[in-house]
Every structure is written in structure tokens, then in C-alpha cells.
Amino acid sequence: MLVSTAGLAGPLNPPAGPVASTPGPEPRIAINAVNTPGDNDATPSTFKITQPGSYYLSGNLTAAEGKDGIEIAASNVTIDLNGFTLAGANSNSGIVAQQALRGLVIRNGMISQGFADRGIRLRGQTIDQTPIGSTIEDITINSGVEAAIDVGSSNRIASIVIDGASSGIYAGTSNAIRDCVIRVGTTGISADSGSTVEGVTIRGADTGISIGGRGSVVRDCTVTEASVGITASNGVGTDGILIQGCTVSSFSNLGIVASGTGGARLDGNTVSGDPSKNPTNGIWGGDQVQVTNNVVRNIRSGGGSSVGILILGLGGRANVRGNTIVNCDKGIKASNGGNAIYSNELTQNTKHFELAAGNRVGPISTGPLSAQIDGNTGGSGMGSTDPTANFIY
Numbered sequence: 001m002l003v004s005t006a007g008l009a010g011p012l013n014p015p016a017g018p019v020a021s022t023p024g025p026e027p028r029i030a031i032n033a034v035n036t037p038g039d040n041d042a043t044p045s046t047f048k049i050t051q052p053g054s055y056y057l058s059g060n061l062t063a064a065e066g067k068d069g070i071e072i073a074a075s076n077v078t079i080d081l082n083g084f085t086l087a088g089a090n091s092n093s094g095i096v097a098q099q100a101l102r103g104l105v106i107r108n109g110m111i112s113q114g115f116a117d118r119g120i121r122l123r124g125q126t127i128d129q130t131p132i133g134s135t136i137e138d139i140t141i142n143s144g145v146e147a148a149i150d151v152g153s154s155n156r157i158a159s160i161v162i163d164g165a166s167s168g169i170y171a172g173t174s175n176a177i178r179d180c181v182i183r184v185g186t187t188g189i190s191a192d193s194g195s196t197v198e199g200v201t202i203r204g205a206d207t208g209i210s211i212g213g214r215g216s217v218v219r220d221c222t223v224t225e226a227s228v229g230i231t232a233s234n235g236v237g238t239d240g241i242l243i244q245g246c247t248v249s250s251f252s253n254l255g256i257v258a259s260g261t262g263g264a265r266l267d268g269n270t271v272s273g274d275p276s277k278n279p280t281n282g283i284w285g286g287d288q289v290q291v292t293n294n295v296v297r298n299i300r301s302g303g304g305s306s307v308g309i310l311i312l313g314l315g316g317r318a319n320v321r322g323n324t325i326v327n328c329d330k331g332i333k334a335s336n337g338g339n340a341i342y343s344n345e346l347t348q349n350t351k352h353f354e355l356a357a358g359n360r361v362g363p364i365s366t367g368p369l370s371a372q373i374d375g376n377t378g379g380s381g382m383g384s385t386d387p388t389a390n391f392i393y
Contacts (some may be wrong), residue, residue: 028054045071052076057084072097081109088114097126097131104134111141119148128256215240222247234256239263252277257284265290275300287313291320299328307333330354342388362388
């Protein structure tokens with residue numbers, strides 16, 4: 001029995017040779033003029049997908065002049081660019097869907113030069129005509145389009161590289177945008193209420209990130225060399241907006257802005273200006289904003305009126321606590337009363353505070369200098385034991 005079994009077994013180290021690829025989870029259809037022919041209707045396309053399924057590129061494709069590249073006209077469609085490039089030739093947009101579709105997935109490739117409008121557009125003329133719940137991932141858009149990605153609601157956008165577009169990502173409500181790298185001229189990301197923008201790096205935009213509406217989150221993002229780093233739209237209220245753990249540097253106007261009414265929270269961010277660019281304000285908050293545990297540095301301008309943290313509202317109730325403000329024309333400024341300002345640390349500012357009457361302010365303390373300390377005891381204290389004290393050093 002043992003001999004018979006050994007005779008049937010293959011070699012433990014089979015010789016090298018060609019290995020057949022593992023079949024995919026479902027049949028896939030190549031995008032080409034035979035399988036997915038385009039049309040010349042009101043939205044002309046070079047290639048058009050009209051049936052659900054999994055589609056892929058078998059090589060680089062070029063869209064026709066005056067047409068979109070690939071039009072999606074069915075739900076439950078996956079497009080795998082398969083590492084190849086979709087290019088234009090005086091074409092409209094790269095990949096489009098302008099109907100009320102669901103379950104679209106676009107991944108793994110590049111959209112290059114030659115498109116004028118959008119790199120990827122999953123948005124119709126109205127909300128009812130716009131796809132929802134799509135996924136766009138692992139795409140590089142290296143194109144001078146008006147906007148690289150334009151989508152409606154409830155989409156997942158991840159691991160996108162955008163270089164050279166006028167604007168980066170336009171998104172409606174309840175989108176998740178993560179781990180993207182964007183270099184554009186106008187707007188890096190604009191997303192509406194309930195959206196999350198996380199782990200994104202943006203450089204060179206007029207506005208890095210514009211987040212609108214209630215319940216949105218911007219976390220662990222980096223914005224450099226913008227005019228305005230991160231702004232929370234005040235047109236629809238800022239209730240529940242969180243901007244946390246972000247770094248904004250080398251901006252020419254405003255670092256982080258939540259100037260509307262309604263309880264935005266700005267926590268644990270680092271805002272660093274470049275005095276040669278005359279930044280105006282590091283952090284600008286409105287009524288009921290929570291400005292906590294941020295570091296703001298180098299907000300200086302030739303006019304001497306730039307502010308590290310500015311609270312400018314009508315109803316007050318802002319909370320400014322636990323921040324460190326360094327080397328600004330003015331450290332903390334509140335133009336109206338009704339706010340709470342305490343437990344902050346300020347140093348090297350021309351003027352540490354400029355506060356209107358009627359605010360609740362922790363004691364402002366300059367502690368005595370300590371003698372040399374070599375061991376485990378000593379220290380002359382910070383000048384106050386009040387836990388709400390603002391310390392100047």
C-alpha cells in the first residue's frame with residue numbers, strides 16, 4: 001500500500017515551466033469597437049457599455065475627437081483599466097455615466113491627456129439622473145481636464161493620483177475619499193455634507209479642501225502652498241463638522257476656516273504660515289466653534305495684523321482651549337464677546353491677545369524663570385495653578 005501511494009505522488013520540486021493564470025471570478029469582456037461600440041447620440045461616446053458585467057482594457061485606448069471615451073449605460077458594471085491608459089484626442093471626458101445607475105466600479109489604470117471636461121464623470125444633469133454608490137480606486141489622472149473626478153452621492157474614492165487638472169475631486173453628499181495625492185490649480189477636493197476626507201495630500205490649489213454641510217470629517221490630510229488650506233462651508237451650517245489631525249502649511253491667505261454658525265470642531269491640527277506670503281489668519285472660527293489642541297505658527301504679514309487664531313462671530317459661544325500659538329502678529333483675537341478662551345500657550349507673538357469685552361478668559365500668566373535643574377526636583381512653576389490659565393513664555 002505504501003509503495004503504491006508513493007508511485008502515484010508527483011515530485012516534491014516539479015521542474016520550472018509555464019503556469020496558466022488563475023481564472024477570474026467571472027468572465028470578463030474586453031472594451032473595444034467590436035464588444036462595446038460607441039454611438040453618436042446626444043452624449044457621443046467612443047465606447048459604450050450597455051449591459052452589466054466585468055469589463056477590461058487589453059491595451060491602451062484613445063477616445064475619438066469630440067466624444068467621451070467610455071460611456072457606462074448600465075448598473076453593476078466593473079471597469080478594470082488593467083494598468084493601461086485611456087487617452088483623449090480633443091475629446092470630452094474619459095469615463096462617464098449620466099443616468100441613475102448603481103454598483104459601478106472603476107479601477108487600476110491611467111486617464112491621460114487629451115480630455116477637456118472630466119477625467120471621470122459619474123453625475124447627471126439632476127440628482128435623479130446621477131449614479132450613486134460607485135467605487136473609484138487606484139486611478140492616476142494625468143490630464144489638463146476641468147475636473148479630474150466629478151461624482152454624486154455615497155461613493156468611495158480611494159488611492160487616486162491627480163496631476164495637472166484645473167480641479168481635483170467634486171463630490172456630493174456622503175462620500176468617502178481616502179489616500180489621494182492631488183496637485184491642481186483651483187480646488188483640490190470639494191465635498192458636501194456627511195462626507196469623509198482622510199489621508200489626502202494636496203499641493204498648489206487655490207482652495208485645498210472645501211467641506212460642506214453637517215457631519216463631514218476631514219482627518220489626517222496635508223495641504224501645502226494653497227491660498228486657503230481647508231474650509232468648512234458656512235452656507236449650510238457647520239454642525240458636526242470635524243477637522244482633525246491635519247497639516248496646513250505655506251498658504252497665502254487662510255489656513256483652516258470654519259467661520260459659519262454651528263459647532264464645527266477643529267482639533268489637533270498644525271497650521272504653519274510663511275511670512276513671505278503674508279498669510280492672513282491661521283485658524284478662523286465662527287460662533288460655537290471648538291478650537292482645541294492645535295499648533296499655529298508663523299502667521300505674520302507686512303501689515304502686522306495677521307492672527308494665529310481668530311474668532312469672529314455674532315453669537316459667540318466659541319471654545320478656544322489647549323492651543324499653542326507661536327510667532328504671530330496677534331496670537332488669539334476675539335472680535336465679539338461670549339466665548340471661552342483658556343488653557344492656551346503663547347510665545348513670540350507681537351501681541352498675545354486681542355479680546356473684546358465679555359469673554360470668559362482664563363488667567364494670563366507669565367511664570368518665573370527657574371534656576372538650573374540637574375536631578376528630579378526644582379522648578380518655579382508656571383505662575384498659576386489655575387487649570388484654565390493661559391500661559392505666556
